[in-house]
Every structure is written in C-alpha cells, then in structure tokens.
Amino acid sequence: MEHNHRLSSESGTLLDDPGQYRQLVGRLLYLTITRPDLTYSIQILSQFMSAPRQSHWDVTIRVLRYVKQSLGQGIFIGPQSLELTAFCDFDWASCPMTRRSVIGYFVSIGGSPISWKTKKQTIVSRSSAEAEYRAMATTVSEIIWLRSLLSSLGVSLSQLSTYSVIL
CATH class of the missing domain: 1.10.8 (Helicase, Ruva Protein; domain 3)
Known part of the structure; x- marks a missing residue:
C-alpha cells in the first residue's frame, strides 16, 4: 500500500x-x-x-x-532461542475520516512470530504521546498474556525485549 x-x-x-x-x-x-x-x-x-x-x-x-x-514470504517457525521480542508502532490521527490513530504490534519468540495485530484506536488521541502510550499499553497487555500462557504450558522465557518504533 x-x-x-x-x-x-x-x-x-x-x-x-x-x-x-x-x-x-x-x-x-x-x-x-x-x-x-x-x-x-x-x-x-x-x-x-x-x-x-x-x-x-x-x-x-x-x-x-x-x-x-512475494510468494516465498510467510511465517517460518524454527528452533531458536526462547527470547520474547515485541515491536509496536502507531500512526497518530491517520484515519482521514475519524482522525483516530492506528496502532500495531508484532510479538515473536526466537525470531518466529506468534502474535500480531493492527487496529484503529477506539477514541481520538489528543497528542502523539497519548497515541504512543496506548500502543505501548496494548503491546504490554499482549506480552503479559503471552507470558502467562507460556508459563502455564511450562515454558520459561530466557529474556524479554521490547522495542517501540516511532515514525
């Protein structure tokens, strides 16, 4: 696009x-x-x-x-480390009709993607800082849920890395 x-x-x-x-x-x-x-x-x-x-x-x-x-692209799940990595991004007031922000996150374990989402926020953010905070809060919520799920399955994570991408 x-x-x-x-x-x-x-x-x-x-x-x-x-x-x-x-x-x-x-x-x-x-x-x-x-x-x-x-x-x-x-x-x-x-x-x-x-x-x-x-x-x-x-x-x-x-x-x-x-x-x-790009037919060869897609999800590849390989045997790598158990490092949980999360990326999040936002686009402040990007919807031309509603002026709502769009947020997105991508979570992977050892380089293999396990969760991702892009979503228009439910309210209009007053500033880019507020939109960034909401994007980070959504990402952290997903990370907490994934860590809880993995620990209930008996998987212990070696390290947690979170990155915020601001464009």
Whole structure:
C-alpha cells in the first residue's frame, strides 16, 4: 500500500459489482493469518466493504500484485532461542475520516512470530504521546498474556525485549 495513503469513503466512483470487492478482501483476510505484512493494508481495505469505490479496488489489485511477487514470504517457525521480542508502532490521527490513530504490534519468540495485530484506536488521541502510550499499553497487555500462557504450558522465557518504533 502506498505510504501516506488517503483512502476515503467519498473519493472515486462506486463499483458496479461490490460483491467482487467483498469476496476478494474477504479472501485476503485469510492471508493475514500467515502473512503479517498484509495486516495493515487489509485492515484499511476492509473498512470500505459496504460501499467500495474504484480507488479501493485499485489498491486491492496492488496488494494482490504484491502477494504474487512475494510468494516465498510467510511465517517460518524454527528452533531458536526462547527470547520474547515485541515491536509496536502507531500512526497518530491517520484515519482521514475519524482522525483516530492506528496502532500495531508484532510479538515473536526466537525470531518466529506468534502474535500480531493492527487496529484503529477506539477514541481520538489528543497528542502523539497519548497515541504512543496506548500502543505501548496494548503491546504490554499482549506480552503479559503471552507470558502467562507460556508459563502455564511450562515454558520459561530466557529474556524479554521490547522495542517501540516511532515514525
């Protein structure tokens, strides 16, 4: 997806057959299970399922081209160390329609991804610092839950590393 995209529900002409768009985005949603690099793009595209426009279709085709060119990518789970690493990011007031921030996190154990999410925040953040705090709080909540789950399974983690990416 283009950097600093500005897709909205009012730009462009309505598609003649919105069912085709809905089917394609629905199928792409399943790819996010094994392709975390697609989650942000698909999250944006799924917001326009009720009234898709030509610009939304064009971006969807662009995502399909990316998937076709990167078939070898995906989740690889290999035998490595048990170091839990988490990355989080936010985009303050990035939604052009609601001015809500978008947050995302990615958690891996020994280089193998186990949890990731991208989500539009439920409220409008007043500052970038508040949006960053909310992103970090969501990430830490996920880490606490994962550590609890792993300890109940009898897995002890060797180290915890958390990174905050600010763009």
